[in-house]
């Protein structure tokens with residue numbers, strides 16, 4: 007069994023000059039726990055959910071700023087109603103522990119992913135449920151790699167973009183390569199796509215990758231997810247949502263999902279399946295517009311509720 011590091015300003019061992027401990031740039035007393043729960047329902051030992059904030063944003067190509075995403079989601083979560091009337095439960099009663107923000111290696115994605123992988127391994131090794139908050143989409147790979155060492159599952163990526171480029175701007179760890187890299191660790195599918203290159207489309211056809219395009223969801227098509235196995239990992243790139251409700255992303259695309267569109271989609275994905283973990287990435291908070299931050303926080307909490315319901 008892995009021993010977990012003590013809670014502090016961050017895991018500071020092994021830092022090099024490339025590392026930026028983002029939490030040190032801010033008053034550490036302002037780092038709060040998700041939902042602002044009291045000690046007995048947010049303890050490391052007893053909480054079912056473990057939030058791992060990863061303020062990593064190194065390869066964004068349009069709007070940048072997802073490094074402040076985890077903190078904005080956590081701050082917004084303090085305003086959430088703990089009771090979820092649709093599920094008729096308070097998911098927070100299962101306990102939510104919030105880890106300190108992981109220190110960031112800006113110039114070294116491989117090292118960054120190893121750090122995320124270790125953090126997620128630490129969580130699942132004590133039987134807890136990992137929730138990773140990004141940061142750019144690359145961070146999801148760390149979680150997927152940690153979980154893939156423990157068993158088989160399919161990665162379900164919700165994303166406006168296919169993210170299937172083998173390399174982008176000389177990096178194989180660009181956010182635009184996320185799903186291509188994930189395919190090296192697990193079976194994958196992607197839902198909500200409305201931006202894909204011709205080369206990516208040819209790749210999809212060549213390997214028979216399941217892709218559910220956004221227009222099918224908008225048309226209300228009855229989509230059969232019977233091809234998915236029992237165990238799934240969910241990676242939510244917030245740009246899968248429509249920019250009208252989620253303008254705070256680096257690469258917004260019109261034609262995205264509505265609030266009820268995504269919650270009913272998540273409901274049908276989670277029902278009858280086992281979620282092995284999830285992440286929410288690519289929130290680029292906009293000063294003066296906190297609505298999208300709250301939307302992201304509420305989506306994290308909704309997923310927690312769905313996870314708990316799938317267990318009963």
Ligand SMILES: [Mn+2]
Pocket residue numbers: 165166167243245246257
């Ligand atoms: Mn995307």
